Amino acid sequence: MRIRRLSADHLESCVALSLDRGWSPDRDKWAMLFDVAEVYGAVEDGKLVGTTVSTGFDDDLVAVSMVLVATAHGGRGIGRALVQHAVERAGTVPMTLYATDAGRPLYEKFDFRVTGHVTTHVGPWRSAGPRTTRFTADGDVPAVLEIDAAVHAVDRTSVLARFAAITEHRRVAEVDGVITGYGCTWHNGETTIVGPVCAADEATARALIADLAEDSAGPVRLDVDHRHPALARWAVEHGLTARGATAIMTRGQVPSGDRDRLFLPIMQALF
Ligand SMILES: CC(C)(COP(=O)(O)OP(=O)(O)OC[C@H]1O[C@@H](n2cnc3c(N)ncnc32)[C@H](O)[C@@H]1OP(=O)(O)O)[C@@H](O)C(=O)NCCC(=O)NCCS
Secondary structure (H helix, E strand, O other): EEEEEOOOHHHHHHHHHHHHHOOOHHHHHHHHHHHHHEEEEEEEEEEEEEEEEEEEEEEOOEEEEEEOOOOOOOOOOOHHHHHHHHHHHOOOOEEEEOOOOOHHHHOOOOOEEEEEEEEEEEEEOOOOOOOOOOOOHHHHHHHHHHHHHHHOOOEEEEEEEEHHOOEEEEEEEOOOOOOEEEEEEEEOOOOOEEEEEOOHHHHHHHHHHHHHHOOOOOOOOEEEEEEOHHHHHHHHHHOOOEEEEEEEEEEEEOOOOHHHHHHEEEOOOOO
């Protein structure tokens, strides 16, 4: 088995790995990650048997994702080798990831520690009333980037630019001409994922989420950060069901942005 950098030519093999582990195919997400991140594969006899993705934000942070090993090849040290490879490549740069229960013991071996949680809420959205936010215009981009940078404490400009290509809707909240929050939706199969949502306060986040959810057809998914328990209750009141929780794990001193203003992450493959 050897670990090598993959190109977008391997997209379908990556999708097959996702499906093998019962994840959704995530074709759009994989395509985006090939553009903004380094995708590595564990290859054995010419066959892709595992993946890991590292998205770097200058020398400030690396977000690790898509740690997947084909079911038939599990328990043979491939996952460990992939995470070790990601850790070695990151060097002294702090790292973050969202860990499934299956992945968590593996990350703990590499000194990742749990620093938070999100709970995934899914279901048909029950209408909440008239729209109070508006669709994003080109002129809003600087304000959106400013909020995003304050919340995350790293520059996500290029990632957000590529992410825009897979979004369905983008909205901002505005008070007296000042942008106080922004949010987006994108698709994971039939499910509309609402995220990211960054806002000055929870009321603004709720307004963005309600409008974005109402813009969407079919089930919606919110990965609610545990810093906002009232938001989780509100999501349930509006028809969603809490599924599993996912741990946020970090390694080293990650940049500390104003995380209280992060209500829903962009996607678990990033941060
Ligand atoms: C998690 C996953 C990547 C592990 O891959 P793997 O190749 O089977 O793992 P390895 O064989 O390298 O085992 C890695 C280490 O973690 C340990 N480990 C793995 N799963 C474990 C579990 N559920 N509980 C306790 N320890 C576990 C192993 O004992 C091993 O420890 P060791 O190296 O000290 O012996 C794989 O199970 C997988 O793809 N799961 C589905 C997708 C997923 O949840 N990925 C994580 C996303 S955050």
